[in-house]
Amino acid sequence: MSINLQALSAQLLVGLINGSFYALLSLGLAVIFGMLNIINFAHGALYMMGAFVAYFLLNLAGIGYWPALFLAPIIVGIFGMILERTMLQWIANLDHLYGLLLTFGLALIIQGVFQNYFGSSGLPYAIPDALKGGVNLGFMFLPIYRGWVVIFSLVICIATWFLIERTRLGAYLRAATENPTLVRAFGINVPLMITLTYGLGVGLAALAGVLSAPINQVRPLMGADLIIVVFAVVVIGGMGSIMGSIITGFTLGIIEGLTKYFYPEASNTVVFVLMVLVLLVKPSGLTGRTT
């Protein structure tokens, strides 16, 4: 089989773009799992809500893409914190399965409500004027917006990693997960920190939702389609590992791109094949700690 370098590099770049979404979403999941020990199945629904909030802001209040990039994660993050306060905190000490079932149920309810009101075929959300058009890279025509998505999500990923692994606040958070009683003894409000962390994770999902609104249509099921892949990414990267999920997110996007070039029919399954292989060889994931 002869390799068309032009098409191959184009697919790699497209893979990188998809990888940005995987990374942003799996990062949020990793933050939530790492700090709260909750497998957040509602992540896809919250991602979808982010896109819808951006859509509402534009169509009901005339607020455009740039403010939405900040407002939507905050609004959805607050919604997430309400969820945490009213429901998730009561099951924090139970088996993972309870959290999984609760969030899965929440996801179905949220999706159902949106589907009931907005149907399933998607609402259009235009690319902001400043990012319209594209650059001809020689081997492909790169829409500026997609380039922006890659760069912006990289920045956000690194900032989040820095916040949790390298700052005092992050140190408190990590300590609070490790030994909540002790951290509380130092006068730190642990439940508040946990709520804020959930809000942060949810905000990341909503941010990914806003980023994807102009590319994919704003659809109630947009998250449901993506969440399964993202979970596979988290499992491969290692549950709860921040850096692991970022790197795995981007890498898997690229691997998927390669598969689309060499054998398109397998592009939907390659992530899961990798997941099985990783689980067989290293059950805690590529960068996960064994507990």
Next chain:
Amino acid sequence: MSKVITRLLLGTAIAAATVTAAAAQDKNVKIGVLTDLSGIYADLAGPGSTLAAQMAVEDSGLKAKGWTIDVISGDHQHKPDIGANLARQWFDREKMDMITDVPNSGVALAVNNVVKEKNGVYINSGGGTSDLTNAQCTPNTIHWTYDTYNLAYGTGTALTKAGGDSWFFLTADYAFGAALERDTTNALKAAGGKVTGSVKHPLNSSDFSSFLLQAQSSGAKVIGLANAGGDTSTSIKQAAEFGISKSQKMAALLLFLTDVKSIGLDLAQGLSFTETFYWDMNDGTREFSKRFSARSKGAAPPTMVQAGVYSGTLHYLKALEALGGNPHDGAKVVAKMKDMPTDDALFGKGSIQPNGRKIHPAYLFEVKKPSESKTPWDYYKLVATIPADQAFTPLDKSTCSLLKK
């Protein structure tokens, strides 16, 4: 003793007579709308199809004549096994008489077999595969609204003749996509075009960029989208984003009104495609659409599929009325339906061929420019009308076994 026997015989005879009379005058009908209530085709079919069936029941006027007609709906979730099982349950437990709609060709073919086995009536409106009236035809099935041959012939021929003589296909990886690609390939070859390649994508994809890039590097003049619903609208949006629609022509082989809305006129303008129904065709369609959108979700006018459910159900009820009662014998009812000419406000006059293909004119439309669209849902411009006898597979080319004499 003989008195007793006489009485018994008399009693039996009376009972038997009552049963026969009841069968002839049975005025109970159950209609099942098997559709996609939650997935990517829920807007183009879904709850709107159920509404269309209910409206057909109301408009038939049979309720006033003492008929009891129930319409229920079910979700096949795009899984042939779920669709076939639901259909089976409906026949076994609910005593269903007729199943309609069934978008998704994979499910449509699975249900086709069940309906034949249970001797029900099957009026497919949402499914596309032309196999329903060819290799897979049955005496119980009528394929009402459109099919892949019809789409392929309309759009494929028109675009090829307009100079788009090399095609690359983006094909949804299931029965419908395969049938549409096959039929379009035949149509465009007949018109002097050629196919440079194709790529299959999974049903309900959110990202088409890599498939579109392959289409772009193929250098074909036309990129044929052998997919439907959300897949079509996403591919068109993303093609615009990658600047593909500037250099190559996009051909949406199946495009619904609801897809145009979700793409937006900015990107959809100029797309040409084939449909057999549009709400703004004439007074009859407008009158129906007005009544429909007063009750539909988001006040949407009917799509072609929903219009087909209405028209098919109405004709089915007319046939039952002509039979004087519901014989609960699917093949018999379908035979009657084929005998009667069809006529309604939505598709005009038409007929049903012996292979189960309902024929009516098809229309080549073009999506309007944003400046030309005056009212909400004012999207289509009529380019050409394909007469009923040319719009569908010619009978002599149909491979349906019912045609062998």
